[in-house]
Structure formats: structure tokens, C-alpha cells
Amino acid sequence: MRSSLIVFASALALTAGGAFAQAGPTDPQIAHIVVTANQVDIDAGKLAESKGSNADVKAFGKQMVTDHTGVNKEATALVTKLKVKPEDNPTSESLKKGGEDNVKKLKGLNGAAFDKAYVEHEVAYHQQVLDAVDKVLIPNAKNAELKSLIEKVRPAFVAHLDHAKMIQGKLGK
Numbered sequence: 001m002r003s004s005l006i007v008f009a010s011a012l013a014l015t016a017g018g019a020f021a022q023a024g025p026t027d028p029q030i031a032h033i034v035v036t037a038n039q040v041d042i043d044a045g046k047l048a049e050s051k052g053s054n055a056d057v058k059a060f061g062k063q064m065v066t067d068h069t070g071v072n073k074e075a076t077a078l079v080t081k082l083k084v085k086p087e088d089n090p091t092s093e094s095l096k097k098g099g100e101d102n103v104k105k106l107k108g109l110n111g112a113a114f115d116k117a118y119v120e121h122e123v124a125y126h127q128q129v130l131d132a133v134d135k136v137l138i139p140n141a142k143n144a145e146l147k148s149l150i151e152k153v154r155p156a157f158v159a160h161l162d163h164a165k166m167i168q169g170k171l172g173k
Helices: 002-017 027-053 055-082 090-107 112-138 144-171
Strands: none
Touching: 027 055, 027 090, 027 112, 027 144, 055 112, 055 144, 090 112, 112 144
16 A cells, blocks of 8 residues: 555656656646546445445445546546547656555455555545645646646545545444
8 A cells, every 4th residue: 555655656756856857748638647546546436436345445446436437537538629648757657556556455455454444545636636636737837728627626525535534434444
């Protein structure tokens, strides 16, 4: 769990200060980061739906799949409309790897241990995504429609974070 959070935090650090220090990520890179970040949560959510033992965890996993799939559909439609090809970058690669590592770890857990690890990751992940949205993605998005999409979905990330924290409180940290 901690390792995937470290990978994600490292990815965001690359975005904030390393690989994009001069000009920040480009719109095609931002589009790829958005899609990748959502896919990471979709993959973990599908696992929580099927493997979670707590009803709240299963329902939250299902909500993550639904909500993040919707965001990815909007993002894909937008980049198609704008004729922008999402561009792979160190941040999206790191996000993908962190997501894969998280799913691998979660697959090795069962019952309450799975539920706790999944929700703990969701709390940390949504906080990190919000930080990246506020400090990197929105400030660097040049296209008004891309920026608007990110701003539009931001409240959903806040709601997901609050919901995950509520479930975390019920499960006991």
C-alpha cells in the first residue's frame, strides 16, 4: 500500500517540480494524466466491487467505477473533438505503474484487510489527485474546454475523498 502511494506521490512530484518544471505539462500530457488517473481508480473499484467484504466498500468501489468511467468518457470525447492525442509522459506512466502495483497488492488481501487497504488507498489517492488538479493540471491547462472539464469534475473528487474518509472512519483506521 505504502509503495503505491509513494509511486503516486513521486509521479505528482515529477509533474509539479521535476519533468515539467520549466513549462508544466502540455494539454496532451494533461489529457493522458486525467485518463490514466481515472483508469487507476476504475481498476481498483472493480476489484473492490468483487472482493470487498464490507457493503460500504463494495458500494464505494461500484461508485468509483461508474463516476470515473463517466469522466473518462467525457475526457475522451473532448480530446476527440479537439483532435488532441493524449500524450504519454512520466507522470501518466508512474500513475499506471502505481495503479497496477496497488491492484496486485489488493488481490493478495481478503476480508477486513482488503477493505481497510482499499479505503486507505482511496483516501490518499483522492487527496493526491486533488492536489495535482489544483497545483498542476488546472494551472497548466491551456485549452479552455480541457480546463473546464477538470474544474467541473473536481467537486466529484472532493466528494469521493469525503466518502472514503467516512468509510475509513467506520472501518477504523
